[in-house]
Amino acid sequence: MRGKKRLKVIVCGNCSKEFMGSSAKVCSPSCWSEIRRKNRILDGIEGIDYLSCKICGTHAKDLSSHYRRYHPDNELQRPLKCQKLIDNSSGENNPAYGHGGKLSPFSKKFVHYKDEETRKSILKKQGEMRKRNGSNPFTREYYGSVEEFSKAQTRDLAWFIKKFGEIEGPIRHANKIEKWQNTLNLKPEDEKRRINRMKVSRNGAISKAEKEIIQILKENEIYVNDQFQLNRGNKKYYIYDIERGNKIIEYNGDFWHCNPILWESTKYNTRLHMTAGEKWILDLEKIQFAKDRGYEVLVIWESDYKQNKENIIQKCLNFLTQ
Numbered sequence: 001m002r003g004k005k006r007l008k009v010i011v012c013g014n015c016s017k018e019f020m021g022s023s024a025k026v027c028s029p030s031c032w033s034e035i036r037r038k039n040r041i042l043d044g045i046e047g048i049d050y051l052s053c054k055i056c057g058t059h060a061k062d063l064s065s066h067y068r069r070y071h072p073d074n075e076l077q078r079p080l081k082c083q084k085l086i087d088n089s090s091g092e093n094n095p096a097y098g099h100g101g102k103l104s105p106f107s108k109k110f111v112h113y114k115d116e117e118t119r120k121s122i123l124k125k126q127g128e129m130r131k132r133n134g135s136n137p138f139t140r141e142y143y144g145s146v147e148e149f150s151k152a153q154t155r156d157l158a159w160f161i162k163k164f165g166e167i168e169g170p171i172r173h174a175n176k177i178e179k180w181q182n183t184l185n186l187k188p189e190d191e192k193r194r195i196n197r198m199k200v201s202r203n204g205a206i207s208k209a210e211k212e213i214i215q216i217l218k219e220n221e222i223y224v225n226d227q228f229q230l231n232r233g234n235k236k237y238y239i240y241d242i243e244r245g246n247k248i249i250e251y252n253g254d255f256w257h258c259n260p261i262l263w264e265s266t267k268y269n270t271r272l273h274m275t276a277g278e279k280w281i282l283d284l285e286k287i288q289f290a291k292d293r294g295y296e297v298l299v300i301w302e303s304d305y306k307q308n309k310e311n312i313i314q315k316c317l318n319f320l321t322q
Contacts, residue, residue: 007020007021008020008021008022010027012026012027013035014031014032014035015027047083047168048082048083049061049084051063051079051081051082055070055071056071058070061081061082061084061085062080062081062082062085063080063081067080079165156173157169157170157173160173160176161173206226206227207253209251209305209306210226210241210251213242213249213300213305213312213313213316214226216313217316217320222244222317223244224243224249224320225242225243226243227240227241228240228241228242228243228248230290232289238286240286242316245320246295246296247297248290248295248296248297248298249299249300249319249320250283250287250297250300251300252299252302253302254302254303255269256271256272257301258276258280259301259303260276260280261301262303263276264276265277265280296319298315298319300312
C-alpha cells in the first residue's frame with residue numbers, strides 16, 4: 001500500500017492564490033482552462049491575434065470586459081480588440097450585417113422589444129450610460145457645445161492617434177486615406193468633377209465672377225464643365241476653372257495668382273506662403289501641362305474682367321466657339 005502524498009503550499013500559476021497540494025500547478029479547473037487559453041493566445045502575434053493590458057499585462061483577444069472588471073477607475077485603453085477579431089466581425093463577416101435596424105436598440109424594428117414601454121426603458125438606460133461617459137472625449141457629453149463635438153469628429157491624423165494610440169493610429173489613418181483615394185479613383189470622371197465642385201464650393205474657391213461667366217455662357221447656349229480635372233499622377237490633379245471640348249479658360253484672381261501688373265516678382269504673398277514669382281512658375285506649369293495634352297488655354301485676369309466685362313465675355317465666347 002502506497003503512502004499518502006505529502007502536501008505543501010503551492011502558489012497557483014494563474015491567479016497567484018496559495019493552496020495545499022502535492023504536484024498541481026493551478027488551484028482549480030477554471031485556472032487550468034485559463035492557462036491553456038493564454039498559451040493558445042501567446043502562440044499568435046501581439047496586436048493581430050491578441051492584445052496586452054497596458055496596466056497589468058493580461059493577454060486577451062478582447063480587453064473590453066477586462067478593463068471594466070479590473071480597472072474601472074481607468075479610462076479605457078485603446079485598442080480594445082485585436083485586429084483578427086475586428087476583421088472577423090467587419091463588413092459582411094459581421095453577424096449583424098444588413099440587419100436593417102432589427103438589432104439596434106435605437107430602432108423601432110429592434111426584435112427584442114416586447115412593447116413600446118420596453119423600448120423607452122432601454123433608451124432611458126442608454127441615455128443614463130451616456131451621461132456617465134462625461135469624461136470620455138469620444139462622447140457628446142464631453143463637449144460644451146454641438147459645434148465643439150462636431151469639430152472633434154474630424155477624422156484627421158491627430159484624431160486617430162488620440163483614439164487608437166501612437167502606433168495603431170497612424171496605420172489606421174493611412175489605411176483610411178488609401179481606401180478613400182482608391183474609391184475616388186474608381187468613380188467616373190463626371191462623378192469626380194461633381195465631388196470636386198462640392199469641395200471647392202464649400203471652401204469658397206469658386207469666385208462670383210467665375211460663376212457669372214459660366215451663367216452668361218449658358219445663356220448663350222454654351223455649356224461647359226467647371227472645376228475640370230486633369231490627372232497628373234501620384235494621386236494628384238490639376239483643376240481648371242472652365243472646360244469645353246479641348247479648350248480651357250482660367251480665371252485668375254489678382255491676389256491669389258499675383259497679377260504681374262500689380263505684383264513684383266519678389267513680393268511675398270503671406271496667404272500663399274510664396275513669392276509672386278514662385279506662384280507664376282506654378283501657374284505656367286499648370287497651363288503647360290494642359291497644352292501638352294492637346295488643350296488650348298485662355299487666361300482671364302480679375303482686373304481685366306472688372307474693367308470691361310462685355311469685352312472679356314465676348315473674348316470667351318469667341319475662344320470657345322472658334
